[in-house]
Amino acid sequence: MKYLSTRDRSVHMESAQAIEMGLSRDGGLLTPERIPQIDQTFLESLVGVRYQERAARVMGLYLTDYTEAELLTFAENAYGPEKFDTEAVAPVRTLDDATHCLELWHGPTSAFKDMALQMLPQLLSAALKKTGEDKTACILVATSGDTGKAAMEGFADVPQTKILVFYPKDGVSKVQEAQMVTQEGKNVGVCAVVGNFDDAQAGVKRIFSDEKMRQTLAERGYFLSSANSINWGRILPQVVYYISAYCDLVRDGKLNMGEKVNFCVPTGNFGDILAAYYAKRMGLPVERLICASNRNDVLTDFLRTGIYDRNRPFHTTMSPSMDILVSSNLERLLFDLSGENDAEVRSYMESLTKEGRYEVSDSIKAALREQYWGGFCDEAGTADAIADFYHHKGYLIDTHTAVAAHVMEQYRAATGDRTPTVFVSTASPYKFCNHVLAAIGGTPKGDGVELLDQLHSATGVPVPRRLAALKGKERRFHLDCEKAGMDGVVLDFLR
Template identity: 85%
Template sequence: MKYYSTRDAAVRMDAAEAIKMGLSRDGGLLTPCGIPQIDRAFLESLVNVRYQERAAKVMGLYLTDYTYEELSGFAENAYGPEKFDCDAVAPVRTVDETTHCLELWHGPTSAFKDMALQMLPQLLSAALRKTGESKTVCILVATSGDTGKAAMEGFADVPQTKILVFYPKDGVSKVQETQMVTQDGANVGVCAVEGNFDDAQAGVKRIFSDEAIRATLADRGYFLSSANSINWGRILPQVVYYISAYCDLVRDGKLSMGDKVNFCVPTGNFGDILAAYYAKRMGLPVGKLICASNCNDVLTDFLRTGVYDKNRPFHTTMSPSMDILVSSNLERLLFDLSGENDAEVKGYMDALAKTGKYEVSDAIKAALADQFWGGFCGEAGTSAAIAKYYKENGYLIDTHTAVAASVMEQYRKATGDKTVTVFVSTASPYKFCDHVLRAIGETPAGDGVELLDQLHETTGTAIPRRLAALKGKARRFDLTCEKPGMDSVVLEFLK
């Protein structure tokens, strides 16, 4: 299968080249030239197998220049017991007869990004071999909280790679920051950016498109790639867990094969819910895709009106991984819904760059209304959802998961839809101890990692072992830069 750019469909390359490149040089996102279709027999073949086998079979449909044996080995390495604390890898927890929660935080950094970022380094290392690449790849990452740590955990000390992470200063939780600035590995670097996630993401995209920087780095023996969800190697492993969740529900008698299921996904950059969309496009029996935002509600407005307008206040919230106003992966959805019309998509993206706003066609508006429903949840609603699930269900959830739970209820009240629904849990509550403690009626006794024990003692839930190991760990990185200084940080890191 070939891959092309959302802004120039004449650009064509194999999967290995697309994963190695990360972002198309024209600024577009690399996307498969076709969506492989799955049928009932394919799904039935996955019902009673391990997550690792599901991953290899689903990914093999897209990565035709990788062998099944390669992908199977990668899946065993990525999702084995030394990395994940749960044999199911991405277990589905039942809340009630029509409500289930897909837990994606059982990996090494206790966030859903592990589902892709334990796989991506292996896909990329193989891509370097397959393309005969002699240069060292530098993974450049902008993070709103979880991607940075998960990427560093995946790429730490991987041969022929370096990784540099930018995160918004004061825009991530204390635990998230501690995870990043204490990261081990001789090939990793971390820098805080004065600004928000959108500033960091824009800086990374600018550096990718800067021909002078690329030429300088090439002379030094480096080239840039991405571990953000702009890289197809990030999106594809995420498609797997939606298909896996469906198979688990069928296996456990919660669904009959062929019955539809709704997914409610908390999202900021639109990558996680885009993966659910691709699963639906492949033939997974999905009803509505419910897009859950926090009070940075640009996606909610877009799905309801067809107008994307980032010209609004930016809010720093208790669900920081969703504090985003420029949702990069929306570009892939627009490309698909436009019938792969690269000129139309380029027009939208040019308008966004120039005015911060664009309006999609009536055809795309109709498709959005048919397949998606958007809602948002403010800070009070997030706390209320945490309290509700803990008190009524004995189920402790984090701030991002709470946004999804709240928006799911909004959708049900607005539509009366009784379809079985899975809301997605993207992080352990232990990554946001202070907010979770307050939500369940406790007063945090401190800040950061010292709250892990308080949340454990209050709730009796287990502290993820790698988060527990953060206590007392030495800080390695203290670098901070202004937005225009990101270029210099990259050049210094790769001197």
């Protein structure tokens, strides 16, 4: 399987090289030249097997230069009991006959990013060997809260790698920040950026496309790679859990094989819902993809109008991992829906850079209407959803999951669609204790890790053990910078 750049179809490379590179040198995203197809027989073969085997089988369809034995070993390492607190890895919780929740936060950092970032370091390490690379990979990460910790957890002390994470100063939860600034490992670094996530993300992309920077780092024995969802090695492991969720529902008698489902996904950077789109394109029986945004509703407007416009106020919300106005992975969707028209995609991205907006073609607008439904949830709606699910359904959810739950009900009210729906739970409620406590009627006493015990006392829900271990842990990193100074931070880190 070859991989192409969304901005230049003449770029062709094997999957190992695509994972190693992370982002195409022309600024485009590397994407598979075709979407492998699965059928009912394939799905039936996965129903009775463990998550690790499902992961190896699905990923093997795309990573043709990796062996099945390699991928199974990686999956066993990534999703074993020492990393995940449930044998199911990504369990599906049924709330009623038509409503199910896919829990993606049972890994080491209590967020869905673990599903990919426990796998990516192994894929990258193998890629370095396959390509004969002798330089050290420097993983640059911009995070809106969860990717940073999950990436550091995955890459900590991995040979031939270093990882540097940028996060928006005052733009993540206290628990998320505590997870990052206390991270152990000799090869990790963290820096807060004065600004928002889009500023951090733009800075990382700028550094990737800076030829002079790449040359300087090469002379020092480094090359840049990415652990953000711009790296195909991040998106592919996420495709797996949608297919796995479907197989679990069939196994448990909640669905008949071939019956369609909806997926409702809370997303800011569009990576998580893009993975669901790829699963559907492969042949998974999916009816509608419901895109759930918070008050930063740029994706909702885009899906409804075909106009992407980042020229709007930026809101800091209780669901900070979705506080994003530039959704990088939308580029891969546009590439697919345009028939892999790299010139068309390039024109959209140039317009976004110059004017902060673009409008897609009528054919793409029609495809968006057919595939997606977009909705958003304000702060009051988020809190109401947390309260409703806790008090009436006995289910404690975090602020991002609450956005999905709220938008799912919006969709049902607007369309009358009663197709069985899986909404995606992306983080443990313990990562956002203050907002969850307030939503269920409590009064938070503090704003950091001291709230873990308070939320536990109020609900009886167990605290994930690695979050509990944050209490009293010493802070290692104190660095911050202006967005224009990110280049200097990278150069200092890689001396």
